Structures are given as structure tokens and as C-alpha cells.
Amino acid sequence: xxxxxxxxxxxxxxxxxxxxxxxxxxxxxxxxxxxxxxxxxxxxxxxxxxxxxxxxxxxxxxxxxxxxxxxxxxxxxxxxxxxxxxxxxxxxxxxxxxxxxxxxxxxxxxxxxxxxxxxxxxxxxxxxxxxxxxxxxxxxxxxxxxxxxxxxxxxxxxxxxxxxxxxxxxxxxxxxxxxxxxxxxxxxxxxxxxxxxxxxxxxxxxxxxxxxxxxxxxxxxxxxxxxxxxxxxxxxxxxxxxxxxxxxxxxxxxxxxxxxxxxxxxxxxxxxxxxxxxxxxxxxxxxxxxxxxxxxxxxxxxxxxxxxxxxxxxxxxxxxxxxxxxxxxxxxxxxxxxxxxxxxxxxxxxxxxxxxxxxxxxxxxxxxxxxxxxxxxxxxxxxxxxxxxxxxxxxxxxxxxxxxxxxxxxxxxxxxxxxxxxxxxxxxxxxxxxxxxxxxxxxxxxxxxxxxxxxxxx
Amino acid sequence: xxxxxxxxxxxxxxxxxxxxxxxxxxxxxxxxxxxxxxxxxxxxxxxxxxxxxxxxxxxxxxxxxxxxxxxxxxxxxxxxxxxxxxxxxxxxxxxxxxxxxxxxxxxxxxxxxxxxxxxxxxxxxxxxxxxxxxxxxxxxxxxxxxxxxxxxxxxxxxxxxxxxxxxxxxxxxxxxxxxxxxxxxxxxxxxxxxxxxxxxxxxxxxxxxxxxxxxxxxxxxxxxxxxxxxxxxxxxxxxxxxxxxxxxxxxxxxxxxxxxxxxxxxxxxxxxxxxxxxxxxxxxxxxxxxxxxxxxxxxxxxxxxxxxxxxxxxxxxxxxxxxxxxxxxxxxxxxxxxxxxxxxxxxxxxxxxxxxxxxxxxxxxxxxxxxxxxxxxxxxxxxxxxxxxxxxxxxxxxxxxxxxxxxxxxxxxxxxxxxxxxxxxxxxxxxxxxxxxxxxxxxxxxxxxxxxxxxxxxxxxxxxxxxxxxxxxxxxxxx
Numbered sequence: 001x002x003x004x005x006x007x008x009x010x011x012x013x014x015x016x017x018x019x020x021x022x023x024x025x026x027x028x029x030x031x032x033x034x035x036x037x038x039x040x041x042x043x044x045x046x047x048x049x050x051x052x053x054x055x056x057x058x059x060x061x062x063x064x065x066x067x068x069x070x071x072x073x074x075x076x077x078x079x080x081x082x083x084x085x086x087x088x089x090x091x092x093x094x095x096x097x098x099x100x101x102x103x104x105x106x107x108x109x110x111x112x113x114x115x116x117x118x119x120x121x122x123x124x125x126x127x128x129x130x131x132x133x134x135x136x137x138x139x140x141x142x143x144x145x146x147x148x149x150x151x152x153x154x155x156x157x158x159x160x161x162x163x164x165x166x167x168x169x170x171x172x173x174x175x176x177x178x179x180x181x182x183x184x185x186x187x188x189x190x191x192x193x194x195x196x197x198x199x200x201x202x203x204x205x206x207x208x209x210x211x212x213x214x215x216x217x218x219x220x221x222x223x224x225x226x227x228x229x230x231x232x233x234x235x236x237x238x239x240x241x242x243x244x245x246x247x248x249x250x251x252x253x254x255x256x257x258x259x260x261x262x263x264x265x266x267x268x269x270x271x272x273x274x275x276x277x278x279x280x281x282x283x284x285x286x287x288x289x290x291x292x293x294x295x296x297x298x299x300x301x302x303x304x305x306x307x308x309x310x311x312x313x314x315x316x317x318x319x320x321x322x323x324x325x326x327x328x329x330x331x332x333x334x335x336x337x338x339x340x341x342x343x344x345x346x347x348x349x350x351x352x353x354x355x356x357x358x359x360x361x362x363x364x365x366x367x368x369x370x371x372x373x374x375x376x377x378x379x380x381x382x383x384x385x386x387x388x389x390x391x392x393x394x395x396x397x398x399x400x401x402x403x404x405x406x407x408x409x410x411x412x413x414x415x416x417x418x419x420x421x422x423x424x425x426x427x428x429x430x431x432x433x434x435x436x437x438x439x440x441x442x443x444x445x446x447x448x449x450x451x452x453x454x455x456x457x458x
Numbered sequence: 459x460x461x462x463x464x465x466x467x468x469x470x471x472x473x474x475x476x477x478x479x480x481x482x483x484x485x486x487x488x489x490x491x492x493x494x495x496x497x498x499x500x501x502x503x504x505x506x507x508x509x510x511x512x513x514x515x516x517x518x519x520x521x522x523x524x525x526x527x528x529x530x531x532x533x534x535x536x537x538x539x540x541x542x543x544x545x546x547x548x549x550x551x552x553x554x555x556x557x558x559x560x561x562x563x564x565x566x567x568x569x570x571x572x573x574x575x576x577x578x579x580x581x582x583x584x585x586x587x588x589x590x591x592x593x594x595x596x597x598x599x600x601x602x603x604x605x606x607x608x609x610x611x612x613x614x615x616x617x618x619x620x621x622x623x624x625x626x627x628x629x630x631x632x633x634x635x636x637x638x639x640x641x642x643x644x645x646x647x648x649x650x651x652x653x654x655x656x657x658x659x660x661x662x663x664x665x666x667x668x669x670x671x672x673x674x675x676x677x678x679x680x681x682x683x684x685x686x687x688x689x690x691x692x693x694x695x696x697x698x699x700x701x702x703x704x705x706x707x708x709x710x711x712x713x714x715x716x717x718x719x720x721x722x723x724x725x726x727x728x729x730x731x732x733x734x735x736x737x738x739x740x741x742x743x744x745x746x747x748x749x750x751x752x753x754x755x756x757x758x759x760x761x762x763x764x765x766x767x768x769x770x771x772x773x774x775x776x777x778x779x780x781x782x783x784x785x786x787x788x789x790x791x792x793x794x795x796x797x798x799x800x801x802x803x804x805x806x807x808x809x810x811x812x813x814x815x816x817x818x819x820x821x822x823x824x825x826x827x828x829x830x831x832x833x834x835x836x837x838x839x840x841x842x843x844x845x846x847x848x849x850x851x852x853x854x855x856x857x858x859x860x861x862x863x864x865x866x867x868x869x870x871x872x873x874x875x876x877x878x879x880x881x882x883x884x885x886x887x888x889x890x891x892x893x894x895x896x897x898x899x900x901x902x903x904x905x906x907x908x909x910x911x912x913x914x915x916x917x918x919x920x921x922x923x924x925x926x927x928x929x930x931x932x933x934x935x936x937x
Contacts, residue, residue: 393631400630415612
């Protein structure tokens with residue numbers, strides 16, 4: 001709870017500091033603030049506190065997910081110092097809005113009332129609509145923003161309608177209230193209850209870009225400023241899946257037979273569509289967009305398992321995915337500022353220019369492809385293991401087929417970096433970029449080799 | 459510190475050292491460090507109790523709450539495989555001395571990293587650990603083949619990678635399934651071996667494992683990645699692949715497939731034997747039509763390992779013992795044959811058997827070395843191919859006379875195409891390509907002497923190795 005208050009205050013302070021103070025102090029202030037929030041958040045470990053008549057509850061999973069979101073945001077801010085160098089006039093606005101997005105994300109991982117879920121999603125989404133369009137003079141950025149807003153508000157409508165129907169059936173917004181309603185009336189649940197679940201599912205599926213609610217993803221990712229894309233691709237996925245599973249696992253486990261088939265079909269479509277479309281991309285940013293769809297499919301498998309371990313599976317997977325994705329976007333930013341576009345050919349010959357950057361991007365691609373000893377492998381293993389233990393072995397067989405397809409396009413980057421001839425132009429990484437690349441590389445290897453550090457503690 | 463851990467650490471640390479230090483002496487360093495590992499293996503060999511059983515066990519918790527541990531140990535089978543790996547790695551490094559590779563430190567670093575992963579595969583006694591090493595072995599060879607390979611290397615290596623990765627992932631699914639069925643939720647070898655499941659489930663697990671291993675071995679019809687990859691990879695990479703890496707698949711059949719799903723082997727083992735023997739004949743016939751020496755040996759390799767796989771899956775004592783012995787032999791002979799091709803190619807810039815000829819007239823020493831390795835490969839008595847192949851065919855005879863007859867064809871066909879190759883390349887008149895065939899250098903002589911010594915050692919006194927192999931054979935028989 002304290003983390004939400006401090007984050008909001010930090011956001012407000014950033015906005016005003018931009019007017020009154022030197023803009024150079026903004027970034028250090030935000031970074032220190034985020035570190036403080038991580039500390040404050042971690043203090044609540046094992047306390048399991050509830051706030052405001054059980055509107056919010058901070059269990060250990062909320063805390064871990066919040067910390068993951070904060071760490072990812074910290075890395076994004078590290079990158080932003082350089083990225084926003086050329087357009088400083090709205091720096092404080094951008095920073096503040098990013099922080100408000102994080103507030104929304106934290107609400108999404110700690111809600112215990114559907115109203116808080118809705119508020120969290122809206123805080124996150126509205127901030128993101130603005131951020132997507134934050135490159136005011138770019139047509140693509142404006143298009144991304146408008147597209148995201150139109151499609152997003154439509155999805156929000158579904159979500160809200162679903163919540164209302166659930167309220168109509170259960171008479172409460174509270175998760176524990178809904179759970180007890182489902183348990184006591186298990187035999188005769190009204191139709192509006194199931195319709196409510198379905199509509200909420202659609203709303204959430206839109207946010208985490210699950211097929212067939214993914215159509216916005218590629219264009220919005222492509223059009224938004226790259227740093228915002230990196231933020232969107234990571235934080236929204238973490239918060240979205242944490243919220244998705246929190247809601248469904250708390251309330252609807254006992255009726256899971258009704259929606260597991262639907263989710264299974266969605267997961268299969270998401271994996272195939274994401275992976276196959278990614279193979280045909282020539283633009284690295286769009287490839288990452290489709291890869292993010294594909295990964296949403298794998299994460300959905302963890303939701304489908306509906307087990308206690310699914311929390312850990314989602315945590316590990318989103319963490320592995322986020323660290324690898326941030327590396328990829330960091331290198332992309334460096335490439336784009338030198339070449340002006342996101343083509344994969346720009347990577348040709350990178351290993352000769354900078355072995356370090358080449359190694360970092362290779363590690364990130366191996367992790368996304370799920371090759372040992374990276375975090376991506378272990379996370380994938382954990383999801384597969386969780387899903388198989390629930391008896392959905394056929395889903396895992398489809399997932400491994402997709403992993404093999406995934407290798408095809410992730411290795412295209414490795415091939416370009418090491419085996420193709422070319423003059424890879426990129427601005428050589430300054431300290432902040434190097435720091436981000438090192439942190440993500442270490443995190444990727446550490447989670448891959450010693451995942452026990454996380455698992456044995458939960 | 460336990461010796462098995464040192465065996466893994468030496469190549470790992472050496473490879474990291476080589477990645478970090480850019481030195482012209484990279485190959486000498488790599489040779490020295492890999493020789494140390496071979497000496498360590500000899501120490502292990504002498505300390506090993508020949509009576510059998512798993513020895514030198516090392517067991518650390520890795521991820522406690524998931525029942526995953528870093529568990530390694532050595533039995534007769536592991537010992538032979540580790541011996542093969544640590545013996546061949548320095549030989550392969552030595553054989554590469556005449557070639558100059560750009561970025562030699564990375565090249566040799568990758569070879570040593572691969573050695574580490576291969577040793578890991580052979581000593582792992584935990585399903586998860588086995589899988590991690592199994593996949594890890596793939597990364598260095600991918601980079602070796604794609605960085606230093608021939609013209610079409612990018613396309614070919616990617617095909618190879620995705621092919622084998624898909625098989626491995628099937629195995630991962632099987633391992634996870636077994637893990638979930640095991641009462642204690644553990645990946646340890648004994649826990650996985652003790653899992654009881656329905657006969658139908660055993661059938662599924664059998665195929666998942668078998669496809670993964672069959673791709674690596676490779677067994678017909680899953681071999682299509684192999685000739686291209688062997689032909690296109692740099693010779694040292696090809697040697698690592700054919701000499702050691704494909705033994706991973708054969709090893710997997712013995713260590714993981716047969717003991718874990720014995721009923722699956724009883725139900726479906728016959729299909730495996732039939733596929734293996736079909737592959738033997740198929741690849742022998744294709745080998746007859748090859749004119750590229752490297753490609754020819756690639757197909758010969760498929761024929762030989764097919765026969766080994768048939769011997770192992772025949773589930774007869776002689777078949778298995780012969781198969782394990784033949785795994786050693788094949789490793790040595792394959793490295794020898796690829797080295798011969800490398801020597802010829804380096805001197806003549808050509809490896810087309812129809813365009814070469816008369817090398818024996820110019821360089822009779824080389825002709826003798828080639829002849830010895832070739833005889834080993836076609837299993838002449840007193841050479842290393844003979845005892846293994848004889849035992850395998852004995853096993854196959856007990857299994858089914860027809861299988862034995864078709865499998866035995868490989869000896870005749872093999873003798874035919876190998877001798878024909880020898881005749882075309884070495885005998886006859888010299889031509890413009892071969893008349894200036896330079897004498898062998900000291901390094902080349904040393905390498906060939908080592909290989910030929912092994913050809914005779916195993917051929918004349920196979921009991922040296924069979925003494926280690928025989929006590930463990932019974933645990934790889936399903937019934």
C-alpha cells in the first residue's frame with residue numbers, strides 16, 4: 001500500500017519539479033524514488049495486509065510482482081535519460097505519466113475487489129494511450145495512440161460489462177465474496193455469471209494481446225516511441241497476467257471446466273499466430289511485437305493450469321521475458337538512432353563492432369527462444385511442467401512445436417549479428433545503456449542457472 | 459574435490475579462459491588443457507572398480523523444492539563415453555593444428571565448452587541436468603559450424619539446430635511427464651526409473667525419447683540434417699559431431715530409454731531395430747553413389763551408427779556389449795577418416811574421388827595410415843571394427859536371422875565402397891592435383907599414429923574395454 005502512495009507522490013513531485021527545478025535532477029530523483037519504493041514494498045513481506053475494507057490485499061505474490069514491475073521500470077528509466085535527450089520540453093510529463101502507469105500496474109497485481117481491478121486497468125491504460133502518442137510530431141505515434149485508445153476503450157467496455165454482470169449474479173465486487181458465492185451456489189449458477197466471466201476474459205485478453213484480440217499490438221508497438229514500446233511490452237504483460245490469474249484463480253477455480261477449453265483454444269491460436277507471423281517480419285520492432293504475442297500464448301498456458309504453481313510460473317516467465325525484451329529494445333534503440341529504421345539487416349556484422357552488445361543480444365534471443373542455461377528455458381520448463389501436471393500434455397506438445405518455430409526468427413538475429421557481413425551502425429552504448437545490458441544479462445543467466453534463489457523462497 | 463567435478467570444471471574454465479584471452483597460442487593452450495582432462499580420465503579409469511555399479515557419485519541440491527539436483531556418477535558405460543570424449547578432444551584439437559582459423563581463441567573455447575557439455579551428458583544422473591547438458595552441447599557446435607563452416611552454412615546449421623531442438627523438446631515433455639508421475643516428484647535417475655505407468659503411456663514415452671535420440675544418432679528417416687551438416691562444418695566440428703556428439707543419442711538409448719520404459723521397448727523396440735537396419739542399407743547404397751569424400755563418410759557414418767543402434771535395441775547381451783565397444787571404435791575411426799579427407803583436401807583443394815588418384819605413389823606413408831584406418835572402418839579382424847561388429851551381429855543373429863543378414867550386408871557394402879574409394883583416390887596414376895602431394899608434417903604423423911595405435915589396440919585386445927563394459931550390460935536389457 002505504501003508503495004502505491006509513494007509512487008503517486010513521486011509522480012506528482014516529478015510533474016511539479018519539472019516546472020520549478022532543473023530538469024537534470026528529474027532522472028536521479030525518479031531512480032532514487034523507485035529504489036525507495038522497492039525497499040518499502042519489500043518490508044511488507046509475509047505481512048499479508050488488507051486495506052480499505054479488503055479493496056486491496058498485499059500477499060507475497062503481489063509484493064514480488066510489484067517488485068518485478070518496479071525493477072523493469074527502473075531499467076526503462078535508466079534508458080530514458082539518453083532517449084529523451086533530444087526532446088526535453090515534456091520530459092517531466094513523460095516521467096510522471098510512466099510513474100502513474102506503474103501505479104495502475106501495482107493496483108492490478110494487488111486488487112481484491114473488482115472495482116480496484118477496473119481502476120488499476122484504467123489508470124494503466126489511459127496513461128499508456130498518452131505515452132503511445134508522446135512523440136507528437138510523428139504520424140505513426142499519433143496513429144498508434146488513437147488506435148490503442150479506440151480499441152482499448154472498446155475492450156474496457158467489455159470488461160466493465162462483465163464486472164457488472166458478475167455483480168448482478170453475486171451481489172458483490174469483493175473477490176472473497178464472489179468466491180463464496182460460487183462455492184455455495186455451485187450447482188445453479190445463473191447464465192449472467194458465465195457471460196460475465198466471458199466478457200471479463202475478453203477485456204483482459206485484449207490488454208495482454210491474446211489472439212483474436214491482438215490486432216492493435218503490432219501497429220501500436222511499431223508506432224510508439226521505442227522506449228514506451230519496451231515499457232508496454234514488459235510492464236503491461238506482467239501486470240496483465242498477474243491480474244488475469246489472480247482473478248480467475250481466486251474466484252473461478254471451481255467452475256474452471258467452463259472456461260478452460262476456451263482459454264486452451266485461445267492459447268493455441270495465440271502461439272501459432274504470434275510465432276508464424278513473427279517469422280515473416282523484416283522489421284525487428286514488429287518481430288518483437290509478434291514475439292510478445294507468442295509469449296502471451298505460453299503465459300496463458302500457466303493460467304490454464306490453474307494451480308498454485310501457476311503464480312510462480314507466471315512470475316518466472318514474465319521476469320525472463322521482460323529482461324530479454326528490455327535487452328532487445330535497448331539494442332534496438334541504439335540501432336535505430338544510427339540507422340533511422342528498425343530493419344533486421346542493421347544487425348549484420350554487429351559482433352565485429354561490439355562483441356559485448358553482440359553477446360547481450362544473443363543471450364536475450366537465446367532466452368526468448370528458451371535455450372538452456374538462460375532464464376527463458378527455465379521459465380518455459382516450469383510452465384510446461386505445471387501444465388503437464390494438470391494433464392494438458394497436448395497443449396505442451398503444441399507449445400514445443402511453437403518453440404521450434406520460435407528458434408527460426410530469434411536465430412535470425414544471432415545469424416545477422418555473427419555470421420552476416422555488414423557495417424552495423426549503432427551509437428556505442430553510454431554508461432546507462434551498458435548498465436542496463438549488464439543487469440539484464442546477469443539476471444537472465446542467474447534466473448537460468450540458479451532459479452532456486454526465487455523458487456525455494458516462495 | 460571429487461574427480462568428476464574436476465572433469466567438468468577443467469574444460470569449462472579453460473573455455474572461459476580462451477574466450478577472455480585473445481592469444482595466438484590458443485591452440486596450444488587448448489591442447490594442453492584437454493590433455494590434462496584426458497590424464498584425469500585415466501586416473502578415474504584406474505580408480506574405478508571393474509565390478510560395476512555407479513561410482514564417484516556426487517549429489518548437490520540444485521533446486522530443492524522441485525526435486526532437481528546436480529547429481530553425477532560414473533558406471534562402466536559413462537566411463538567408456540567419458541574416456542572417448544576426453545581422448546578424442548585433444549586428438550581433434552591436435553588434428554586442427556594445420557588449419558588456421560580466424561579467432562582461434564573462440565574456436566577452441568567453443569570446442570572445450572562442448573567437451574564439458576558432452577561429459578556432462580555422459581555422467582548426469584538427474585533427468586533435468588541431463589537435459590540441460592544435452593541442449594548445452596548444441597550451442598557450441600552450432601556456432602562452430604556456422605562461424606567456420608562452408609558456403610551454405612547458415613541455412614544448414616539452422617536446419618540442424620531446429621531439427622535437433624525439436625527432438626530434444628519432445629524428450630523434455632517425456633521427462634516432465636515422468637517427473638510428475640514419480641511419487642517423490644524428483645528428477646533423479648532412480649526415481650525416474652522407478653516410475654510405474656500404464657503400458658500405453660510407456661509407449662508414448664518410448665517414442666518421445668526415441669525420436670529425440672534418433673535425430674541425434676541419426677536413424678533413418680530422421681537423418682536428413684546429417685550429411686549436409688557434416689559436409690559443411692569445418693573438419694574439427696565434423697569430428698566432434700561424428701566422433702562424440704552422435705554417441706549422445708546412442709548413450710541415451712541405453713541410459714534413459716531402455717531402463718525407464720522397458721515395456722515400451724518390448725512393445726516397440728522391433729520398429730526401432732527395423733528402422734535402424736533400413737537406415738544401414740539405405741545409407742550404404744547412397745554412399746555408393748557419392749563422389750564427395752566428406753559426404754561419403756557422412757553416409758558411412760549413418761550406416762555404422764545404424765548398426766550400433768540395432769545392436770543396442772536388439773536387447774541381447776552381445777548386441778549391447780558390442781554396441782558400446784563399437785561406439786568407441788566408431789568415434790576413433792570417424793575422426794580418422796575425416797582427418798584423412800582433411801589432409802587430402804588441404805593439399806589438393808579437392809575431395810572428389812573421381813578427380814583424385816595415385817596419392818600412394820607420391821606418399822606411401824600416408825597410404826599406409828589411410829589403409830589402417832580404412833580397414834578398421836570395414837571391420838577386418840585384428841582392427842578395432844571387428845570385435846564390436848562381430849558381437850553386434852551375434853546379438854542380431856539371436857534376435858532375428860533376417861535382421862542379422864540385412865545388417866551384415868553393411869560389411870560387404872562397406873568393404874566395397876571404402877575399397878573403391880581407396881582405389882580411386884590412392885591408387886592408379888597421379889594427376890595434376892596429386893603429383894605434388896606434400897609429405898606429412900610432424901603433427902599429422904603424430905595424430906595418425908595415435909589413431910592407428912587405437913585401431914590396433916581395440917582390435918587386438920578388446921577385453922581391455924570389454925572388462926569395463928560387460929558388468930553393466932545386464933541393466934540395459936528390458937526383460
